[in-house]
């Protein structure tokens with residue numbers, strides 16, 4: 001009897017199916033190694049390839065993938081809004097966010113999803129935390145913040161505060177997300193809607209004092225010498241602090257929150273992992289090998305930082 005190997009092996013041949021990652025730039029993406037590791041582990045004859053597609057070529061690339069019979073795609077900056085516009089049908093969270101990061105092509109039709117929103121919820125769940133009934137403070141009003149705010153509202157948070165340097169941008173985000181929620185089918189709408197507010201950093205102290213969950217969705221922390229736009233001593237010690245940034249693994253926010261006595265501080269690697277795992281499930285309609293994907297993400301990172309496991 002042939003020995004059963006723990007993992008399948010995939011040979012690229014004339015039947016290999018394609019999953020594309022479209023972004024611009026895209027060469028720093030962590031997705032190809034961990035998606036291909038999952039495909040290989042499950043013996044699926046498919047390959048995940050990244051393509052740098054300039055903004056004015058997105059529509060052609062999208063049509064090209066349909067013509068090639070690709071299974072699906074991931075879409076990253078700056079194409080998520082264009083992908084939303086291009087997909088024929090979109091899931092409720094994608095319609096609220098107005099952005100798509102995962103596409104499934106089936107019989108010439110395109111279905112769009114936003115698994116960033118799923119990723120943050122799953123990352124919290126892994127820590128035993130949920131948006132439901134929580135008081136949530138989100139720092140930032142860009143694409144990542146939009147997905148997080150939408151998920152917090154859809155999941156039944158009690159209160160959502162958006163803090164942004166440019167307050168008008170956060171006001172636009174909140175207005176659009178709430179308007180889009182109200183356009184959803186009744187069974188997809190939040191019950192009840194949370195208390196929502198938008199503030200600048202001048203007013204952040206009171207919001208932080210009552211936060212169950214604080215999430216950084218700004219780019220502050222990408223550089224190790226970045227300074228926080230507020231005093232981390234204002235964060236309540238019971239607050240769960242999540243930074244969507246995963247490189248560096250210990251951001252300024254996580255370091256200072258820990259110093260101020262916060263017991264639970266987690267970086268964005270799990271959001272990245274779970275958005276990818278959910279995308280895998282959408283493409284293949286089967287559970288993703290999450291632990292293997294996690295190891296494929298962590299090990300190259302530890303090698304780059306010179307640490308041992």
Ligand SMILES: NC(=O)c1ccc[n+]([C@@H]2O[C@H](COP(=O)([O-])OP(=O)(O)OC[C@H]3O[C@@H](n4cnc5c(N)ncnc54)[C@H](OP(=O)(O)O)[C@@H]3O)[C@@H](O)[C@H]2O)c1
Pocket residue numbers: 077116119139140141142143144145164165166167169216217218219220222229244245246268269271272273275
């Ligand atoms: N873990 C994951 O899976 C995952 C997924 C997506 C994104 N992310 C992370 O999320 C972060 C945001 O990404 P994005 O795509 O949403 O970016 P984005 O659309 O460019 O938004 C950047 C946000 O950061 C704020 N900001 C920038 N510099 C600031 C400063 N010096 N002080 C205060 N606020 C500042 C901006 O405020 P203004 O509006 O005032 O300019 C804006 O709200 C990035 O760090 C990214 O790495 C993680």
